[in-house]
Amino acid sequence: MELMRTKLMAACAVLAISTTAAAAGTTVKIGSTNAYSGPASAYGQIGQTSAACFNWANDNKILGEDTIEFIPLDDGYSPPKTVEQTRKLVERDEVVLTFQQLGTPTNSAIHKYMNAKKVPHLFLATGASKWGDPENFPWTMGWQPPYPTEGEIYGKYLIANKPDAKVAILYQNDDYGKDYLNGFKKGLGDKADEMIVAETPYEVADPTVDSAIISFKSSGADTFFNIATPKFAAQAIRKADEIGWKPLHFLNSVSNSVGAVLKPAGLEASQDIISSGYLMDPTDPEWQDHPEFKDWLAFMDKYYPDGDKTSSFTVLGWASCQTMLDVLKRAEGDYSRDNIMEKAASIHELRVPLLLPGILIDTSPTDYYPIEAEQLMRFTGEGWERFGDIISAESE
Amino acid sequence: MTDIAHTDHRNPGLTAPAYRPADAPRRRLLSGGNIVTLLVLALLISIPIYSKGFFVFQMTQMLVYAIAVLGLNLLTGINGQFSLGHSAFYAIGAYTCAILVELGGVNYMLTIPIAGIVAFGFGFLFAFPALRLEGLYLALATFALAVATPQLLKLHAIEQWTGGVQGIVMFQDTFDVPVPFGLDMDPGVWTFYLTLFVFAVVYVLAMALVKSRTGRAMMAIRDNPIAARSMGISLPYYKATAFGVSALVTGIAGALNAIVIKFVAPDSFTFFFAILILVGMVIGGVGWLQGCLIGGLAMLYLPNIAEIFDNVVLWFAGLFGFADLLPSGNALQQQFIRLSGVIYGVILVLFIYVAPSGAGGLIRAIVSRVKRLTS
Numbered sequence: 001m002e003l004m005r006t007k008l009m010a011a012c013a014v015l016a017i018s019t020t021a022a023a024a025g026t027t028v029k030i031g032s033t034n035a036y037s038g039p040a041s042a043y044g045q046i047g048q049t050s051a052a053c054f055n056w057a058n059d060n061k062i063l064g065e066d067t068i069e070f071i072p073l074d075d076g077y078s079p080p081k082t083v084e085q086t087r088k089l090v091e092r093d094e095v096v097l098t099f100q101q102l103g104t105p106t107n108s109a110i111h112k113y114m115n116a117k118k119v120p121h122l123f124l125a126t127g128a129s130k131w132g133d134p135e136n137f138p139w140t141m142g143w144q145p146p147y148p149t150e151g152e153i154y155g156k157y158l159i160a161n162k163p164d165a166k167v168a169i170l171y172q173n174d175d176y177g178k179d180y181l182n183g184f185k186k187g188l189g190d191k192a193d194e195m196i197v198a199e200t201p202y203e204v205a206d207p208t209v210d211s212a213i214i215s216f217k218s219s220g221a222d223t224f225f226n227i228a229t230p231k232f233a234a235q236a237i238r239k240a241d242e243i244g245w246k247p248l249h250f251l252n253s254v255s256n257s258v259g260a261v262l263k264p265a266g267l268e269a270s271q272d273i274i275s276s277g278y279l280m281d282p283t284d285p286e287w288q289d290h291p292e293f294k295d296w297l298a299f300m301d302k303y304y305p306d307g308d309k310t311s312s313f314t315v316l317g318w319a320s321c322q323t324m325l326d327v328l329k330r331a332e333g334d335y336s337r338d339n340i341m342e343k344a345a346s347i348h349e350l351r352v353p354l355l356l357p358g359i360l361i362d363t364s365p366t367d368y369y370p371i372e373a374e375q376l377m378r379f380t381g382e383g384w385e386r387f388g389d390i391i392s393a394e395s396e
Numbered sequence: 397m398t399d400i401a402h403t404d405h406r407n408p409g410l411t412a413p414a415y416r417p418a419d420a421p422r423r424r425l426l427s428g429g430n431i432v433t434l435l436v437l438a439l440l441i442s443i444p445i446y447s448k449g450f451f452v453f454q455m456t457q458m459l460v461y462a463i464a465v466l467g468l469n470l471l472t473g474i475n476g477q478f479s480l481g482h483s484a485f486y487a488i489g490a491y492t493c494a495i496l497v498e499l500g501g502v503n504y505m506l507t508i509p510i511a512g513i514v515a516f517g518f519g520f521l522f523a524f525p526a527l528r529l530e531g532l533y534l535a536l537a538t539f540a541l542a543v544a545t546p547q548l549l550k551l552h553a554i555e556q557w558t559g560g561v562q563g564i565v566m567f568q569d570t571f572d573v574p575v576p577f578g579l580d581m582d583p584g585v586w587t588f589y590l591t592l593f594v595f596a597v598v599y600v601l602a603m604a605l606v607k608s609r610t611g612r613a614m615m616a617i618r619d620n621p622i623a624a625r626s627m628g629i630s631l632p633y634y635k636a637t638a639f640g641v642s643a644l645v646t647g648i649a650g651a652l653n654a655i656v657i658k659f660v661a662p663d664s665f666t667f668f669f670a671i672l673i674l675v676g677m678v679i680g681g682v683g684w685l686q687g688c689l690i691g692g693l694a695m696l697y698l699p700n701i702a703e704i705f706d707n708v709v710l711w712f713a714g715l716f717g718f719a720d721l722l723p724s725g726n727a728l729q730q731q732f733i734r735l736s737g738v739i740y741g742v743i744l745v746l747f748i749y750v751a752p753s754g755a756g757g758l759i760r761a762i763v764s765r766v767k768r769l770t771s
Contacts, residue, residue: 037699037736038668074736076699079563079664080657084457085700091450105563109659116571173552174561203552 025065028328028335030054031073031089034102034125038076043102045307046125047072049317050100052303053325062325066333071095077102079109086110090119096335097122099324100143100317104128104175107140115139120341122327123320123370127254129179132368134345141344141368143320145278147176147252148183149372153276153391154225154250155187157376158195162248166197168221170212170236172228173201180227180252197221202232210239217245225250230257234265241269251275253374257312258283258383267382275384276374276391279315280354284383292353319354323361323370326350358390428763436689440592444585453656454696456588459595460652462692465676466602466685467645473683474606475638476618478531481538482673484545485515485643487665489650491549494564494660495557504566504573508594508651515647516640523639527632542670546662563661566654573655591652598645602685605641614638646673672699679747681756690755701740 034047054070057063071093073085082101089095090113097120101107104126111130114121115137123143124131131142158165169184171177181199185192198219200212209232216224217240224247226236233255240247249272255261256275280287287293296318300307307314328335330343347370350361361370373392377384440459444452468482489511496502496510526537549558558564567573572583579586605611613634616624625631654660676695680687697704751758 037740073703074699076668077663078666078669079659079661080457080653081699083657083659084454087450087453091448091453105561105661105663108563108565108661109657109664112565112568112571112658174550176561201552203550 025063025067026333026335027067027069028063029069029071029093029095030324031071031086031093031095031098032100033073033075033082033085033089033098033106034100035077036072036074038078040077040103043077043125043313044074045311045313046100046102046317046320049304049307049314050321050324052307053299053318053321056299056303057321057325063328066335068328070099075102075106077106079105082106083109083113086113090114090117096120096337097340099123100125100320102126107131111137111140118337120337120344122340122344123323125316125320127179128175129183134366134368139341141363141370143323143370144316145371145374146183146369147179147254148186149369150253150276150374151180151183151185151225151227152187153374153376154274155184155189155192156391157187157274157388158223159188159191162223163191165195165223165248166219166221167195167223167225168198168216168219168247169196169200169225170209170216170228170232171199171201171225172232173203176254177201177227180225184225202228206232208232208239209235212236213239213245214243216240216247217243221247223248223250225252226255227252228255230255230261234261237262237265237269237273241266249273253277256377256384262379270379273379274376275379276376277384277386278356278359278371278374279312279319280356281312281384282315283310296354315354319352322352323347323350326352356386356390433686437596444582444588449582449584452584452588456584456591456656458689458692458696459588459591460649460656460692461673461676461695462688463595463598463649463652464646464673465680465691465695466598466688467642467647467649468673468677469680469682469685469688469691470602470605470645471638471642472677473681473685474611474618475614475635475642477635477638478535479538479642480535480667480670480674481541481545482642482646483665483667483670484538484541485519485646486650486653486669486673487545487549487660487662488515488518488643489647490654490660490665491558491564491650492647493651493654494566497566497654498564498568499557503576504655505576505590508648508655511651512644512648515650516644519643519647520636520640522643523636524632526639527635539667539670542667546666549662549665559661561662563659563664566658566660571658573658587656591656594648594652598648599685599688602645606685610634610637675744677754679754681754681759684754684756684760687754687756698740698743701736701743705739 032047032050034044035041036044036047051070051072054068058067071089073089075081075085086098086101089098098114100123101110101121102125107124107126110121118139121140123141125144126142127144127147128142129146129148131140132146133140158167169181171181188195198216198221200215202209202212209228213236224240226233226249228236233251237249240249251273253276256277262270280290280293296315297309299318300309300314304314326347327340327343331339345363345365345368347361347363352361355371356375359371359373362372363370373390375386375390376388377386440455443455464482464486467485468479471477471479492511492514493504493507496507497504522541526534529537550561552560573587575581575583575586613624613629616627616629617631617634621631672695675698676691679694680689680691
């Protein structure tokens with residue numbers, strides 16, 4: 001073991017010498033963990049895109065003479081492995097911060113550690129609401145719209161457009177489901193108790209959600225909020241169609257993939273479903289000529305040629321990496337942990353490429369939710385059609 | 397196996413430990429094996445003296461894994477029963493510890509034996525229906541256990557104890573493991589020594605078990621169940637005991653894991669972890685308990701193999717001056733991490749090719765060759 005360590009140290013030393021000789025600027029070490037192996041490895045594309053993005057940033061001198069050394073490690077979506085890998089990043093590699101670590105259980109395992117060590121734990125790739133708690137966890141910040149925000153947007157839409165709705169809610173019985181549910185109720189405000197006529201949880205282990213849908217129909221509900229992961233969301237859409245229940249249907253963005261959910265459920269059955277989004281959909285013809293989209297395509301061709309150009313993961317990777325680069329740019333050479341955290345908590349109306357037009361990133365020492373706006377969209381024909389304004393739930 | 401022959405045909409009235417044939421060599425206290433054991437122990441004890449926090453943490457993890465490998469090896473290597481479900485017993489140990497510490501306010505050190513006893517209960521009970529199953533069928537039944545465990549832990553009915561998908565964060569208030577007896581020691585170093593102590597105790601007891609009457613009965617069942625039965629060995633009793641003891645050891649590892657990681661969640665104990673323990677056991681050597689440390693090292697480093705590979709290639713590049721030919725740092729790592737599954741697989745296949753009976757077999761082969769050369 002020791003021999004191995006010595007070898008590694010030698011390797012590091014050689015590297016260090018060669019890099020200091022090559023560049024005059026400082027090197028910013030950024031660590032990350034993602035599921036590059038195991039059952040959740042599809043998410044690995046997010047980290048791959050970021051790695052490519054930092055290469056792009058170094059080549060294009062985004063930080064001037066300073067360069068970024070990005071250290072992505074594999075945790076296989078296993079929380080103990082995340083702890084090990086994160087400690088390796090912080091204690092051995094001495095990274096300045098960690099960026100875009102993937103997953104709710106995995107980040108939960110290091111939440112305390114990062115805050116005890118006072119290491120910026122930034123722009124996590126998970127939508128749980130607990131990443132925006134600056135009072136108790138001042139070193140942890142999420143990135144994507146938290147689930148409750150999205151629920152709240154549907155609730156507000158309903159109050160404005162169908163205040164006498166009778167709502168049935170199907171939700172997954174865990175953090176994620178309850179986050180959406182709470183946000184939705186917050187959006188409905190005082191009328192929540194009156195409007196919600198049925199509220200049924202399901203377990204991930206359940207074979208189907210058919211019985212819930214049948215009971216929703218008989219409850220007389222005319223509005224349906226579908227808080228389910230892809231498989232169950234598709235079942236619910238299909239069952240509702242089969243039994244001839246035609247409610248105003250809200251589908252959480254977790255399951256608004258056309259290929260994975262709506263096609264299996266049946267495009268006919270999916271018409272007029274309402275969902276929301278915050279990123280440009282790379283398959284939407286509307287964006288093909290957008291300058292930000294073209295930049296992204298050029299980047300993908302050069303730096304990540306075998307990445308999937310139709311996947312939202314590669315879009316997300318690019319957009320969140322750009323957020324990180326903005327924070328580093330504004331740090332102006334002072335890459336101390338305090339300064340980086342301060343800059344991350346003072347992003348003011350930042351436009352990041354590939355977010356839907358009109359969505360801006362905003363944070364403050366009391367607001368640790370960078371993106372809190374989304375746009376509603378309706379499924380028409382074979383794709384989503386965005387409608388209405390960007391709806392923001394930005395906390396005051 | 398020779399032990400069994402010694403016991404019975406010559407002097408059936410005596411039990412094994414009391415009887416030693418007159419012509420057998422006396423066991424020397426400083427035999428080669430004992431010296432190696434002491435050296436390894438000394439090496440382990442000295443780890444915190446010459447290394448930093450992270451390496452100590454990794455070695456603590458390694459010891460925890462080594463205990464789990466030892467547990468599985470007692471079942472598979474000694475008793476010949478297959479299990480793809482040891483992640484379940486590991487989870488039971490971890491959750492017992494976490495729930496007792498966080499909800500019961502029990503001292504975390506006390507939860508280690510309790511976790512072992514609870515896991516023993518589960519293992520023993522699980523063994524009874526499983527006893528009817530042999531070989532592949534038993535592997536399937538335990539596989540089902542491993543797959544079901546994370547889902548069961550998420551069940552709503554027990555969420556108030558298990559914390560559901562959220563899991564349980566331990567040592568909420570102090571963050572670090574409390575160091576007892578007013579010792580002035582780094583919590584990480586203390587956890588390492590605690591784990592090492594538990595490992596040593598479990599290891600000594602496991603070795604004693606294997607050498608005892610019960611251990612020989614278990615091995616007899618492994619080697620020839622029909623012969624064992626005709627010699628009066630109760631198959632159900634010994635098989636269930638082997639299952640229970642194996643679960644007990646694995647449960648202890650689980651409890652230590654909870655203390656070291658300070659967090660338990662259903663996703664920590666998936667079927668893939670059960671496979672990882674199995675891989676650790678095969679690499680260490682099936683039936684060779686000493687191999688558990690090597691198995692623990694394999695469990696720790698194999699999943700990181702792509703990174704290690706990356707570093708090794710960089711080191712060679714630096715040494716032989718072809719660094720310029722490689723893609724720049726980030727891009728290279730990207731390539732390796734993409735291939736991590738392939739590298740893992742290739743290394744595993746190479747290992748099985750070089751050492752078909754694990755590290756144990758390899759070491760024994762080397763030792764016997766050296767002996768032949770020197771004599």
